[in-house]
Amino acid sequence: MGELKLMKGNEAIAEAAIRAGVDAYFGYPITPQSEIMEYLASEQPEKRTGMVLLQAESEVAAINMVYGAASTGKKAMTSSSSPGISLKMEGISYLAGAELPCLIVNVVRGGPGLGTIQPSQADYFQAVKGGGHGDYRLIVLAPASVQEMADFVGLGFDLAFKYRNPVMILSDGVIGQMMEKVEFGEQQPRRTKFDEPWMLTGKTPDRPHRIVTSLDLEAVQMEKHNLDLQAKYKTIRENEVRFEEIACDDADYIMVAYGSSARICQKTVKLARESGHKLGLLRPITLYPFPSERISQLADKVKGFLSVEMSSGQMVEDVMLAVNGKVKVGHYGRYGGVIHSPEQVLCGFEEFLSK
Amino acid sequence: MELKDIIKPENLVYKRTECLTDKVLSYCPGCGHGTAHRLVMETIEELGIQSETIGVASVGCSVLSYDFMDVDMTGAAHGRATAVATGIKRCNPEKYVFTYQGDGDLAAIGTAETIHACNRGENITIIFINNGIYGMTGGQMAPTTLLGMKSSTTPYGRESALMGNPIKITELVAQLPGTYFVTRQSVHTPANVRKAKKAIMKAFDNQKLKKGLSFVEIVSNCNSGWKMTPVTANKWMEDNMFPFYPLGDIKVDGELVKK
Numbered sequence: 015m016g017e018l019k020l021m022k023g024n025e026a027i028a029e030a031a032i033r034a035g036v037d038a039y040f041g042y043p044i045t046p047q048s049e050i051m052e053y054l055a056s057e058q059p060e061k062r063t064g065m066v067l068l069q070a071e072s073e074v075a076a077i078n079m080v081y082g083a084a085s086t087g088k089k090a091m092t093s094s095s096s097p098g099i100s101l102k103m104e105g106i107s108y109l110a111g112a113e114l115p116c117l118i119v120n121v122v123r124g125g126p127g128l129g130t131i132q133p134s135q136a137d138y139f140q141a142v143k144g145g146g147h148g149d150y151r152l153i154v155l156a157p158a159s160v161q162e163m164a165d166f167v168g169l170g171f172d173l174a175f176k177y178r179n180p181v182m183i184l185s186d187g188v189i190g191q192m193m194e195k196v197e198f199g200e201q202q203p204r205r206t207k208f209d210e211p212w213m214l215t216g217k218t219p220d221r222p223h224r225i226v227t228s229l230d231l232e233a234v235q236m237e238k239h240n241l242d243l244q245a246k247y248k249t250i251r252e253n254e255v256r257f258e259e260i261a262c263d264d265a266d267y268i269m270v271a272y273g274s275s276a277r278i279c280q281k282t283v284k285l286a287r288e289s290g291h292k293l294g295l296l297r298p299i300t301l302y303p304f305p306s307e308r309i310s311q312l313a314d315k316v317k318g319f320l321s322v323e324m325s326s327g328q329m330v331e332d333v334m335l336a337v338n339g340k341v342k343v344g345h346y347g348r349y350g351g352v353i354h355s356p357e358q359v360l361c362g363f364e365e366f367l368s369k
Numbered sequence: 370m371e372l373k374d375i376i377k378p379e380n381l382v383y384k385r386t387e388c389l390t391d392k393v394l395s396y397c398p399g400c401g402h403g404t405a406h407r408l409v410m411e412t413i414e415e416l417g418i419q420s421e422t423i424g425v426a427s428v429g430c431s432v433l434s435y436d437f438m439d440v441d442m443t444g445a446a447h448g449r450a451t452a453v454a455t456g457i458k459r460c461n462p463e464k465y466v467f468t469y470q471g472d473g474d475l476a477a478i479g480t481a482e483t484i485h486a487c488n489r490g491e492n493i494t495i496i497f498i499n500n501g502i503y504g505m506t507g508g509q510m511a512p513t514t515l516l517g518m519k520s521s522t523t524p525y526g527r528e529s530a531l532m533g534n535p536i537k538i539t540e541l542v543a544q545l546p547g548t549y550f551v552t553r554q555s556v557h558t559p560a561n562v563r564k565a566k567k568a569i570m571k572a573f574d575n576q577k578l579k580k581g582l583s584f585v586e587i588v589s590n591c592n593s594g595w596k597m598t599p600v601t602a603n604k605w606m607e608d609n610m611f612p613f614y615p616l617g618d619i620k621v622d623g624e625l626v627k628k
Contacts, residue, residue: 082456227444
């Protein structure tokens with residue numbers, strides 16, 4: 015058994031980053047995730063593992079520092095919250111285009127604009143549909159506990175390097191700020207071999223010079239690059255879908271919820287069953303790739319799906335695509351920084367039933 | 370004496386640096402980029418650091434500089450080269466890291482990244498080509514466009530009341546404690562090429578000393594953007610650019626040069 019600690023989700027990400035042997039963190043303060051950089055600073059990761067920590071002049075600069083570090087094969091990460099993630103979107107598009115691995119943490123707050131500092135899940139579209147310009151996808155992990163905040167750092171980097179693709183942890187202010195028990199594994203060593211053919215290590219006489227870029231002025235070449243990207247995303251969809259089912263075996267209806275909303279909905283499942291409703295919960299752990307196939311299978315045996323999100327209804331569109339008209343699909347959620355209660359979700363479910 | 374008697378290794382007085390690729394340059398005839406590329410790559414060859422160098426190309430005419438420079442390179446988003454270079458250098462302090470940027474990239478869209486990389490004293494080399502215009506997009510006003518100078522977005526000449534003033538970013542970064550060597554050069558005559566080469570050599574040498582950032586501005590022509598012949602462009606540059614952007618060292622070994 016590893017080391018047990020009581021920690022905030024944000025702090026757990028930071029501790030996990032050091033233990034996962036991450037090479038560099040570049041960030042810029044924004045509520046509700048500033049504890050990530052603060053925790054790292056207090057831990058002096060340069061002494062613990064040699065990890066680089068740098069507070070950048072902006073979110074824009076931070077993501078481009080990640081781009082630079084990643085182009086040399088280093089494990090680099092950044093974190094921010096919604097308005098800051100919008101600023102990073104340019105860099106994220108370049109990272110996806112240049113096929114560089116990295117980890118981006120979004121501790122989502124209410125929007126649009128400067129919005130609020132309270133929790134939200136309104137950045138779903140931005141995270142899973144691309145977000146920046148061009149046809150690209152991120153691998154998106156949605157932690158629902160402080161433990162998963164920690165675990166998904168290592169998982170995120172494994173996936174990022176496996177597919178040479180940016181990975182996003184899509185968290186929110188609830189998971190970031192709440193304290194829970196978290197178990198950490200042993201300290202992992204930092205990477206020492208940089209032997210993959212895309213990594214910039216300095217041109218030696220035995221090989222041509224290497225170029226990391228997202229640019230190709232030849233449209234046909236760029237189309238080929240896009241086709242390669244799409245083939246990669248297809249492989250990711252076929253191999254990396256992760257989800258959890260709670261009380262779905264005998265369910266008449268299933269809620270689909272991720273992150274903190276899924277935690278709330280676990281309680282709603284209990285309340286609903288006490289009131290005689292056979293309600294289940296499907297929790298996507300990967301938002302991209304989305305568990306569309308599983309939802310489609312379940313649509314053959316249940317009467318409907320309710321997407322419960324702290325947004326005006328974003329993931330519900332992916333649920334609808336998966337269900338493809340087989341049964342009815344609804345949405346319930348509070349948003350703009352308001353967190354729904356299990357009882358409110360139950361009311362929302364009963365209203366959905368009556369429609 | 371026949372030609373074959375002359376072309377012998379012992380008669381060789383100059384050759385193209387092996388740190389440039391064989392790819393034909395995409396720059397307009399008469400443009401200073403080609404010479405600046407050569408000087409940077411000669412420096413890397415002479416220092417013997419090709420295998421230890423990582424370059425960062427920017428957005429502008431030199432967006433494809435990584436095709437010509439035979440070192441490992443990445444292409445940064447517009448204006449972000451010094452942030453990208455920071456990420457590379459912080460994670461690979463033993464490598465020589467340089468950016469190659471134009472005036473629009475470095476002094477307009479990338480001003481924040483430039484100022485803060487300089488202020489942090491990142492131990493990198495910035496090569497800054499200032500031709501007072503956006504070349505690649507077709508001759509629009511740059512942050513460094515002189516007052517009165519015509520461009521496709523200032524067709525009647527740049528007016529300070531409407532479009533602000535040309536920015537002397539090089540003098541600006543020289544004020545920051547993080548810069549160790551700041552100089553302004555040109556590559557339009559053989560004598561200036563030699564001086565520019567010395568400055569670039571010093572800028573790369575400084576990375577060994579780990580004392581801060583070296584910033585080499587090269588005032589260059591853009592005969593296509595300025596709509597002049599190469600010769601006229603060089604003359605115009607001497608008469609108009611140099612009085613506003615005077616050549617010479619601005620900061621050496623961390624000390625401002627007294628004028």
